[in-house]
Amino acid sequence: MATLGTEENPLLVAIVGSGPSGFYAAEALIKSDVSTKIDMLERLPSPYGLVRSGVAPDHPKLKQVINLYQKTAGSPDFNLIANVNVGTDISIEELCQSHHAVIMTSGAETDRKLGVPGEDLQGSYTATEFVGWYNGHPDYRNREFDLSHDVAVIIGQGNVAADVSRILSKTVDELKHTDIAQHALDALAESKIKEIHVIGRRGPAQAKFTPKELREFGELSDCNSIVREEDMLLNPESEAELLEKSNIASKKIYDQFCEFSKREADATKSKNCYFDFLMGPKELIGDTKLEKVILEKNKLSGDAFKQSARGTGEIVELETGILFRSIGYRGVPVTGVPFHDAWGTIPNEKGRVTDNDGNIVPKLYTSGWIKRGPSGIIGTNRACSVETVQCLLGDLEKLDDGVSKSGAETIYSILDYKNIRHISFDDWKKIDTKEIEVGEPKGKPREKFTYVDEMLSVIE
Amino acid sequence: MTTIVTENCKNCRFTDCVTVCPVACFHYDDEMLYIDPDTCIDCSACIPECPVQAIFEGDDIPEDQESWIEVNAEKAPDLPVCEEQMDPLPGAEERKAELGF
Numbered sequence: 429m430a431t432l433g434t435e436e437n438p439l440l441v442a443i444v445g446s447g448p449s450g451f452y453a454a455e456a457l458i459k460s461d462v463s464t465k466i467d468m469l470e471r472l473p474s475p476y477g478l479v480r481s482g483v484a485p486d487h488p489k490l491k492q493v494i495n496l497y498q499k500t501a502g503s504p505d506f507n508l509i510a511n512v513n514v515g516t517d518i519s520i521e522e523l524c525q526s527h528h529a530v531i532m533t534s535g536a537e538t539d540r541k542l543g544v545p546g547e548d549l550q551g552s553y554t555a556t557e558f559v560g561w562y563n564g565h566p567d568y569r570n571r572e573f574d575l576s577h578d579v580a581v582i583i584g585q586g587n588v589a590a591d592v593s594r595i596l597s598k599t600v601d602e603l604k605h606t607d608i609a610q611h612a613l614d615a616l617a618e619s620k621i622k623e624i625h626v627i628g629r630r631g632p633a634q635a636k637f638t639p640k641e642l643r644e645f646g647e648l649s650d651c652n653s654i655v656r657e658e659d660m661l662l663n664p665e666s667e668a669e670l671l672e673k674s675n676i677a678s679k680k681i682y683d684q685f686c687e688f689s690k691r692e693a694d695a696t697k698s699k700n701c702y703f704d705f706l707m708g709p710k711e712l713i714g715d716t717k718l719e720k721v722i723l724e725k726n727k728l729s730g731d732a733f734k735q736s737a738r739g740t741g742e743i744v745e746l747e748t749g750i751l752f753r754s755i756g757y758r759g760v761p762v763t764g765v766p767f768h769d770a771w772g773t774i775p776n777e778k779g780r781v782t783d784n785d786g787n788i789v790p791k792l793y794t795s796g797w798i799k800r801g802p803s804g805i806i807g808t809n810r811a812c813s814v815e816t817v818q819c820l821l822g823d824l825e826k827l828d829d830g831v832s833k834s835g836a837e838t839i840y841s842i843l844d845y846k847n848i849r850h851i852s853f854d855d856w857k858k859i860d861t862k863e864i865e866v867g868e869p870k871g872k873p874r875e876k877f878t879y880v881d882e883m884l885s886v887i888e
Numbered sequence: 889m890t891t892i893v894t895e896n897c898k899n900c901r902f903t904d905c906v907t908v909c910p911v912a913c914f915h916y917d918d919e920m921l922y923i924d925p926d927t928c929i930d931c932s933a934c935i936p937e938c939p940v941q942a943i944f945e946g947d948d949i950p951e952d953q954e955s956w957i958e959v960n961a962e963k964a965p966d967l968p969v970c971e972e973q974m975d976p977l978p979g980a981e982e983r984k985a986e987l988g989f
Contacts, residue, residue: 492929493910640932640945673989677936807910807933
């Protein structure tokens with residue numbers, strides 16, 4: 429047989445997941461000197477992972493990254509097999525038999541828990557489900573969020589917390605020409621929320637927003653962004669952190685908070701968004717429905733850049749019927765792939781999957797959030813996937829077991845046998861075109877189909 | 889909104905930014921990098937990566953650096969794309985120290 433990775437005997441790689449890390453892995457493989465055939469598997473009929481269902485609808489420019497993924501998808505060496513659930517419709521073992529290597533890029537699909545009593549009360553939600561809901565993700569299509577309360581609480585001060593609070597803070601007019609799902613826009617139009625609390629366990633010098641996102645809170649048409657002036661007083665360690673030249677992003681964020689703290693609230697605006705610091709949830713109170721959050725005030729301790737929040741015992745109560753937790757994400761295990769339960773990631777060495785004792789598992793690789801945890805933004809996944817692909821290509825000799833592989837053909841025969849309607853990239857393009865068409869008369873870039881059946885009916 | 893590379897990149901060209909760019913919009917010549925505004929999606933991932941803080945976005949561009957908006961737009965499209973991290977230019981570390989980083 430010809431050498432693996434040549435035109436006569438291309439390297440067959442299955443990529444599980446079609447988000448940024450999957451597409452960057454595909455791109456790196458296509459650009460390499462090794463002749464490769466890629467089959468990318470996706471659970472939904474639609475590709476692009478969190479770019480489609482995570483990036484906020486009012487951040488359309490970020491979604492232009494899809495243009496690049498479309499270019500990758502247009503390569504003759506790329507093949508999309510969507511609407512297929514790896515682990516149930518087809519097993520990892522089967523993929524390892526049909527392909528030389530499998531790259532897991534399935535992301536971090538679920539939220540970390542707060543770990544406090546009352547967390548499962550009605551009205552206590554995860555940011556993931558809310559974000560999925562307003563972005564039209566089929567898994568969350570039928571979720572209902574009770575927006576009839578005056579006060580909403582968001583636990584966490586990172587990018588996703590910013591998205592959730594901004595969507596709650598905006599008017600329908602600010603959202604109606606985005607690709608926000610119609611069902612979400614209709615529900616938000618009826619929202620009674622007037623007061624939004626974005627709660628961080630550490631101080632304004634440690635908030636994890638990006639400066640740009642925070643600036644957006646200063647430009648809301650019907651919502652004041654409020655920071656208490658006394659919250660802007662820093663301990664010496666935090667002051668030292670902000671003086672460090674490399675920590676310029678935190679300095680910009682702090683300065684923006686300062687600017688908010690000096691603003692006079694505009695009484696004509698109907699909503700207020702409060703940024704609350706140095707507080708953590710201790711208990712969620714209610715019978716079956718959330719009625720109140722018990723928060724404990726925190727104090728920072730430790731050296732600059734290593735400060736952690738400790739409870740002081742001082743209690744603050746906040747009456748609210750709706751709370752979103754946004755304190756981090758974790759991956760979901762896939763049968764046949766090792767999983768580090770505490771971290772919510774696949775154990776790996778630079779992208780080579782290992783078992784929990786650190787032994788390399790042949791043929792399995794990983795990239796993106798499921799590899800390194802939920803940190804960084806879209807572009808971070810490019811470097812992450814390049815590293816994984818470099819390892820994979822470095823293992824080329826080992827990946828050649830001398831047995832010929834049938835790649836996509838095997839996948840199709842398994843799926844056809846199970847009567848699973850798989851979606852190609854051309855099928856997806858039809859759905860894509862239709863979504864844009866339906867959105868047009870509403871002045872929206874697209875109207876997403878939010879049921880899998882709806883998407884499938886477009887291509888039947 | 890535009891994201892641009894400014895003065896500080898000159899004679900440094902560390903290219904740390906390139907590794908996190910989701911759309912490969914950095915181009916380079918012998919002196920520095922430039923961002924192609926038609927490709928850039930303003931995600932701002934590159935900004936904290938620059939060891940000499942040469943990259944700014946939109947509202948944040950210092951007044952004395954505004955001329956770089958045009959320079960980036962004009963130069964980038966005709967120059968080669970920088971897709972992977974390259975070695976910094978000779979003397980980059982000294983220049984970085986000079987700039988106070």
